[in-house]
Amino acid sequence: MKLIKRVFLGLILLVLALVGIAYLLPSKADVSRSITINASPEAIFPYVNSMQQTEQWSPWLHRDPETKLTYSGPESGVGNILNWSSDDPQVGTGSQEIVASVENQSVQTALDFGPMGTASAVFLLQPDGDQTLVTWGFESELGMNPMSRWMGVMMDRWLGPDYERGLMNLKVLVEGQG
Template sequence: MKILKYLLFLFLIAIIGFSVYVTTQPDEYRVERSRLINAPLSMVYDHINDYSKWTHWSPWMEKEEDATLNFSDPSFGEEATYSWKGDELGEGSMTTIYSARDSILQKINFIKPYESEADVFWNLEKTKTGIQVSWGMEGNLGFMEKAFLVFQGNSMEAIIAPDYERGLLNLDHYLHEEMAKYNIEFPGITQYGGGYSVYQTTAFRISEADDQIAKMTEEVSSYLERENIGAAGPPFAVIEKWDLENDAALIALHIPVRDQLTMPSGSTIFSGYTPPGEYYKAVLTGDHKNLKEVYEKAYFNLEKLDYMVPEERSGFEVFVKGPKESENPAEWVTEVYIPFAKKDPSN
């Protein structure tokens, strides 16, 4: 009996000691992880703000793909919610309290394996090399939650941080996969209607093409705005020279207008006319870096049709949808018009 009392006494001492140790643990916690993601701010924000898009990158979906998920309608913006239920993930829900382009605040409620709530926060900082994305959680711990962590020899940092790191990595990879998507179509021989335009011509390195074309587009567009002249179509670039060996290009950036214009003396913007004609047409949906593949395949197709590309005629690219319309390069649309002629049988 004395041994039983002694053991009971030791057990009580252990319980008291454990309780005292638990009460000395921090009542608050804050866990935060960051990653630099080289993607447009609009894309990063959209895939965090919209709960339905979390399925593409969530670290928890990797743990239990068949967990039950429910989303509010709409699933984005303030007051949007989503809930989950699974054997591995437990049960809970999340609600967006505040949403802006540079920060998002959410409230997370856990039901199983134990009830608790916390604040989830996102900060998006635009830098020269991408978006610095910070994802964190902070909250208070009750006695039972602290006891649970002590009993497991665990911490909120050890529980949350690996998932947040994995989630940011997944988000980074997914956005890059989305931006890299592209498609090439070949409508083939088509008639281009021609028309008047205003344009600016610039020589530059091929490696600077996107930046230079964007700059010329802005300057020609600004001229039309100042003169209160409406554009009659999307901008297009006439390729007057493209020297890969010397990394040199000469491009005329045109914006169509309805009527022929008389330009003031000394202007760097000129008035032009593109005559109607037949061209071999290709359409790229995606990043401009894929244009090299467009030309390679188009030239191959022309070769099979027994056509050649005459040096006296210039091809051009129509920027139907570009960076001004979408920050996601996978959504850009470029129409490529390549001049062609029948091969000379004597050659």
């Protein structure tokens, strides 16, 4: 009986320690990846300024080809909205809307993952001679939820490889057009 009490007390102390440590973790998750594409910002911009165009290079659609996609708003630019729904937990359900767009320079989107929370993403296009440095960034406020804070620590490891794959897909697509 003493052993069971000690194990139980140890588990309670472990849970309390994990919750306490969570509040020392960052309250925001940031992920960013960049790639140099051998093309001008003008050649790249249409592929990041339209949710419909992202289908061509998205790193997530190959996971579930049955993902249901619907679009609303204009074909590109501010107000262009993508809603997706998938039974695959790695794809999930959500929406993404372009909320700011500066031609050939940047595109900012708002993401809504339903009960999983919200985030923002940005594409930055920086010309460098005949090339363009494309940076894809992600930011999410984690709030006071201890579980979200622990997940935030893993966000770069989880999302980073997908961003790298997506940027490589974009590079191949754009450079193949030239």
